[in-house]
Amino acid sequence: MNKFRKSERLSGKAVFSRLAASKQFMFSFPCRVLYEVVPATDAHAVQVAFVVPKRLFKKSSQRNRIKRLLREAYRLHKQPLTELLQQQQQAAHLIFIYTHKEELTQQETSAKIVLTLQKLINQFSDVERTSSKT
Secondary structure, rough: OOOHHHHHEEEOOOHHHHHHHHHOEEEEOEEEEEEEEOOOOOOOOOOEEEEEEOOOOHHHHHHHHHHHHHHHHHHHHOHHHHHHHHHOEEHHHHHHHHOOOOOOOHHHHHHHHHHHHHHHHHHHOOOHHHHHHO
């Protein structure tokens, strides 16, 4: 079942600060993704937050709409990423920061999130391959 539960949401000032200070990020239009791989816990394999800067979209209704579109696209396409991390017995913290200056449609947003998640899957599987070789 594709639900986006509260336990899948990334929260906590310490976690956000650690991710913002970390050097692990990637850019995949229209988002910059900050990520961190952590040992698996009893919680969900992936915890996610979505950020839309106020300097790009002044009206909160616009920011909320974009976050809603991002959450929905992630919810529909998160399964391969969570399965990979569960196989590796790892977890990940992700922050999607929307960087585009214009609002995208639902179809465009969904397509871009799919590409972003695919890049993350490739990134995490590369990390697993390099760590298993040593």
